Structures are given as structure tokens and as C-alpha cells.
Amino acid sequence: MTRRLIERAVIAASWLAALLLFALFATMLAFLAVHAAPALDGDLLFGDADPWRAMIGEEMVWDGLWPALVGSTLLTLVALAIALPLGVAAGIAQAEFDSPALRASRAMTDLLSGMPSIVLGLSGFMLIVLLRGVWPDANVSLLLAACCIALLILPYPTVATRQALLRLPATLRLACDALGMSRMQAIFHVYLPECRQGIGAGAVLACGRALEDVAVILLTGAVASFGVPRSVFDPFEALPFFIMVTASEYRDEQQLARAFAAALLLLGLSALLFTLARRLQGKSVR
Amino acid sequence: MRTRLSGALLLAAAQVSTLWVVLTLLLFAWLGRPLWQDPAALASLAGFSWNPAAGQYGLGAMFAGTLLLSSGALALAFPLGLLCVLFVLALGPRVLAQLLRQVLTLMAGVPTVVYAFVAVWLLVPWLRDSAGVGMGFSWLAASLTLGLMLVPTVALPLIGVLAPADASLAPVCDALGISRAQRLLWVTLPAHRPLMLSVLLVAAGRAAGDTLIALMLSGNAPWLPHSPADPLRVLSAHIALSLATDTESTAYAAVYASSLLLLAWVSLSHLLSRRLVR
Numbered sequence: 001m002t003r004r005l006i007e008r009a010v011i012a013a014s015w016l017a018a019l020l021l022f023a024l025f026a027t028m029l030a031f032l033a034v035h036a037a038p039a040l041d042g043d044l045l046f047g048d049a050d051p052w053r054a055m056i057g058e059e060m061v062w063d064g065l066w067p068a069l070v071g072s073t074l075l076t077l078v079a080l081a082i083a084l085p086l087g088v089a090a091g092i093a094q095a096e097f098d099s100p101a102l103r104a105s106r107a108m109t110d111l112l113s114g115m116p117s118i119v120l121g122l123s124g125f126m127l128i129v130l131l132r133g134v135w136p137d138a139n140v141s142l143l144l145a146a147c148c149i150a151l152l153i154l155p156y157p158t159v160a161t162r163q164a165l166l167r168l169p170a171t172l173r174l175a176c177d178a179l180g181m182s183r184m185q186a187i188f189h190v191y192l193p194e195c196r197q198g199i200g201a202g203a204v205l206a207c208g209r210a211l212e213d214v215a216v217i218l219l220t221g222a223v224a225s226f227g228v229p230r231s232v233f234d235p236f237e238a239l240p241f242f243i244m245v246t247a248s249e250y251r252d253e254q255q256l257a258r259a260f261a262a263a264l265l266l267l268g269l270s271a272l273l274f275t276l277a278r279r280l281q282g283k284s285v286r
Numbered sequence: 287m288r289t290r291l292s293g294a295l296l297l298a299a300a301q302v303s304t305l306w307v308v309l310t311l312l313l314f315a316w317l318g319r320p321l322w323q324d325p326a327a328l329a330s331l332a333g334f335s336w337n338p339a340a341g342q343y344g345l346g347a348m349f350a351g352t353l354l355l356s357s358g359a360l361a362l363a364f365p366l367g368l369l370c371v372l373f374v375l376a377l378g379p380r381v382l383a384q385l386l387r388q389v390l391t392l393m394a395g396v397p398t399v400v401y402a403f404v405a406v407w408l409l410v411p412w413l414r415d416s417a418g419v420g421m422g423f424s425w426l427a428a429s430l431t432l433g434l435m436l437v438p439t440v441a442l443p444l445i446g447v448l449a450p451a452d453a454s455l456a457p458v459c460d461a462l463g464i465s466r467a468q469r470l471l472w473v474t475l476p477a478h479r480p481l482m483l484s485v486l487l488v489a490a491g492r493a494a495g496d497t498l499i500a501l502m503l504s505g506n507a508p509w510l511p512h513s514p515a516d517p518l519r520v521l522s523a524h525i526a527l528s529l530a531t532d533t534e535s536t537a538y539a540a541v542y543a544s545s546l547l548l549l550a551w552v553s554l555s556h557l558l559s560r561r562l563v564r
Contacts, residue, residue, distance in 0.1 A: 006471075007467055010377070014372045017369035017373065018386050021366070022385075028404050028408075031407075085299075089299030089300070093296040101300075102297070105300040111556065112306065114552055114555075115307075116496075116497065116552055118525050119310070119545050119548060122525055184292055212398060214399050214497075215498060218497075243399050244403070244498065244502065247402070263404070267397065271392055274394070274395035
């Protein structure tokens with residue numbers, strides 16, 4: 001009898017929970033869309049500046065999302081360029097070889113994936129403080145932020161590669177051995193091409209993580225207003241950083257609306273990357 | 287020759303994460319010297335009073351803040367996540383269950399800063415004006431936001447493991463005349479207690495490691511809150527705030543102590559959760 005009651009209560013509660021979640025998610029989207037609406041026009045990216053001149057860097061964009069969008073994109077690409085080769089290599093080593101050092105590296109990859117991003121940002125910042133002792137011009141920059149973000153996302157390609165390799169059928173390995181392939185030949189010509197979708201999914205998830213993180217770049221080079229960075233040694237603007245700054249201080253209603261539009265844009269980009277990663281993951285498992 | 291070189295390169299790449307973790311710890315230990323060498327300041331770390339001007343660097347309130355915020359968020363996220371799992375797996379109609387699963391997946395992809403930003407303009411004014419919660423920026427506001435963010439963290443891994451496990455129990459339970467809801471509630475869930483605890487710990491680690499929601503919503507007052515309506519400060523936000531305001535001093539060195547403490551706490555919950563599912 002009591003069990004019946006518990007079942008009834010759980011069913012009712014789960015309906016409530018599901019409806020609550022739907023309602024909250026819908027409210028969040030609607031709230032974002034309504035407040036972003038005033039900024040969603042042709043001037044969203046470039047403001048008063050001429051789009052073409054702004055794109056080739058002849059004109060500063062003061063009231064548009066362009067510099068933040070470029071900053072975020074550059075940051076993500078540079079970080080991925082560092083993390084992807086490193087992560088794939090580390091994943092291969094962890095899956096295909098075995099030694100005490102490699103077991104330790106597996107544990108450390110786990111630890112790194114759980115490391116709070118603010119701690120990663122702090123360690124990058126400290127590195128610059130130390131570097132200043134040798135080279136006084138050292139400063140926080142796009143390159144430093146990208147390196148720290150690369151460490152933040154390193155576990156994604158590493159784990160994706162490792163797991164994709166471990167999932168390969170034993171028959172494939174036997175076939176490679178039977179053909180007289182060396183281990184390296186088998187890895188680079190057979191196993192890796194076979195794993196590309198799993199690795200791709202890891203890389204895309206890494207991009208999503210790199211795009212959204214603020215705590216790392218807060219300490220390593222993101223600024224509220226700089227324009228498009230000219231080199232990797234410049235500070236930079238970023239979409240999530242712009243959103244965070246605007247939450248505490250903003251010049252006018254326009255900037256606030258622009259931050260809502262930035263949040264919507266960031267949400268859209270993240271959703272896109274996530275969907276893509278799911279697709280790839282689905283294919284790699286099948 | 288080339289084989290050995292590429293082998294060595296692979297092994298070197300695998301050690302980058304190890305290298306960085308060790309380097310970070312050494313860096314913090316080295317840069318925190320002003321603090322380790324000053325016995326009075328070191329002793330004050332364990333206290334609850336953060337007052338650098340008076341030489342008191344108590345991190346107690348911040349550590350307690352991390353625990354309070356995490357437990358507040360988990361108290362919301364865990365039951366809600368679990369109920370969503372039940373809805374998706376058995377209790378909801380198929381169409382709605384699929385839809386909820388999609389929404390959970392989408393929510394997992396929503397950037398933290400977007401949650402925080404929406405909460406600043408939607409939740410905080412509502413708490414302040416309609417619910418009468420003081421300033422609005424409070425333990426409660428941060429807990430609710432963080433809790434919502436963690437629902438997919440709790441629900442998605444559970445769905446991933448429980449869905450096949452539940453399906454494999456279906457023939458036996460059907461033969462015994464057990465309904466879907468009963469099967470899930472009295473057979474599948476009890477069989478996966480370690481997994482649930484492990485998911486809880488993962489969520490706890492994420493809650494403690496999160497900086498943005500705490501920084502933007504908790505009010506950041508460096509003392510203990512008396513009620514959920516009061517502001518609090520957590521370790522991660524404390525690190526960000528100290529760096530923004532301070533330069534070379536012992537208070538600055540206390541940031542390394544905060545980082546080490548935060549790192550220890552997050553790593554502990556991470557390790558425990560790994561242990562549980564192994």
C-alpha cells in the first residue's frame with residue numbers, strides 16, 4: 001500500500017519536474033530573445049562603423065560585437081591548434097602503450113579535466129608574473145590565454161582519442177598484425193582514420209568549452225575594449241567576457257541589449273557545436 | 287629511427303598534463319612563500335575573518351561558502367535531475383520524454399555565463415522586488431542558478447547508463463508482471479546506488495569549481511551568511527576578486543592558499559567519484 005503511494009507521488013513529482021524544466025528553459029530563451037530584440041539589426045556586429053573597413057582593420061568598431069566575435073574565434077582556433085595535436089598524441093600513447101608513467105598521465109588527465117578553470121587562469125597569470133623577472137615586457141595576451149584554454153580543453157581530445165582507440169574491434173588489430181604492419185603504421189594508417197569521428201566529436205566539444213569559458217581569460221588577457229587584436233601578443237575582447245562585464249556595468253540601454261544579443265549568439269554557437277558533436281558521437285559508436 | 291622518434295613524441299605528449307599539474311602545484315607553493323614564512327598569517331588562514339589590513343587571512347568563510355553554495359545547488363539539482371531521469375526513462379509519455387531529453391542535452395550546452403547573465407536580470411530583480419530577499423544577490427540566487435545549470439550534469443550520465451540497464455531488465459520484469467514505473471523505481475535504481483553517488487560527486491566538483499555564477503550572483507561578502515537571503519563568497523570567486531583588486535602582499539599570497547584548498551576539494555570529489563564507478 002505504501003509502495004503504491006510512493007509510486008503515485010514519484011510519478012506526480014516527475015511530471016512536475018519535467019514541466020518545471022520545460023518552463024524554465026522556455027522562459028530563459030524568451031527572456032533572452034525579448035531583450036536582445038532591439039539590438040538584432042544590421043548594426044549588431046559593426047555598429048556605426050563601415051563593415052568592410054572594419055573587417056580589414058582600417059576602422060575601429062566601438063558599438064558592435066565584431067571585435068568580441070573575432071577575439072573569441074581566434075582564441076578558440078589557437079587553443080584548438082595547440083590542444084588537438086597534443087591531445088590526440090596523448091590519447092594514442094595512453095591507449096596503445098602501457099607503463100607506470102602512462103598510468104600516471106591518465107590519472108593526471110582526469111585531474112586536469114576536473115581542475116577549476118579559475119585555477120588554470122591563475123597559474124597562467126603567475127607564469128607571466130614570473131616571466132616578467134626575466135623579460136619585463138611580458139604581459140597577458142591572446143597567446144597566453146590560448147595556451148591556458150588549450151590546457152583546459154586538453155582532456156577532451158585526449159579522452160576522445162583514447163576511448164575511440166579502445167573501442168576498435170580486436171579483429172581490426174589482428175588484421176593489421178597479419179599484414180605485417182608495424183605498430184606505428186597500424187596506428188597512423190588504420191586505427192586513427194577509423195577513429196576520426198570519435199576524435200572529431202572530442203574536438204568539437206573542446207571548441208564549445210573554449211568558446212564559453214570566462215574564468216581563464218579573465219586572468220589571462222581578456223579586456224572590455226580593445227578592438228580586433230593585431231597579433232597574438234595583444235589583449236583581446238571575447239563574447240562571454242563582454243557578457244560578464246555588461247552584467248555589472250554598462251554605458252547605455254544599447255549596450256545592454258547588445259549583451260543580450262551576445263548571449264543569444266553564444267547560446268546559438270554552443271548549441272550548434274553540441275549538436276554537431278552528438279551527431280559525430282552517434283556515428284562513431286554505431 | 288622514425289618509429290622510435292614518433293613513439294617518444296607520443297609519450298612526451300602524454301606527459302603534458304602531468305607536467306602542468308606538477309608545475310602548477312610547485313608554482314603555487316613557491317609564490318605563496320610570504321604566507322608560509324609568516325607563522326601568524328599562516329595560523330590565521332584557518333579562521334573565519336578575512337581582514338588583510340589587520341593581518342587576518344581566514345579562508346574559513348570562503349570554504350564554508352563553497353560548501354554552502356554547492357549543497358544548496360545540489361539540493362535542487364539532484365532531486366530535479368533524478369526526477370527528469372525517471373520521466374525520460376519510464377514515467378513520461380514517449381513524445382514528452384524525448385523532448386525532455388533534447389532539452390536536457392541543449393541545457394548542457396548552454397554557456398555558464400548565459401545562465402548567470404539571465405539570472406542577474408531575471409531572477410535577482412524578482413527575488414529583490416517580489417520575494418523580498420534583501421539585495422537579491424545572495425546564497426539563494428546563486429544556488430538556484432547553479433542548481434539549474436547542474437540538472438543536465440546529473441541527469442544525462444544517469445540516462446546514458448540506466449537506459450540500457452533498464453531495457454535489459456525488461457523481459458524478466460515483464461514476466462513477473464512488474465510495471466515500467468515499478469521496475470525503474472524498485473529494481474533498476476536501487477541496483478545503481480554507487481553510480482548515483484558518483485554522479486552526485488561529479489556535480490559537487492563542478493559546483494565548487496564554477497566561478498562565474500558565484501562571482502556574478504552570490505554577492506561576494508567575505509563572511510558567513512545567516513540565512514539563504516544573505517550574500518556569501520566562495521573560494522573560486524575569492525581568487526578572481528583578490529587578483530582584480532590586489533598586487534604584491536601577503537593577502538595576495540593567500541590566493542595561492544585558496545587555490546590549493548579549492549584544488550584539493552575538487553580533486554577529492556573527483557577521485558571519490560571515479561573510485562565509486564570502478
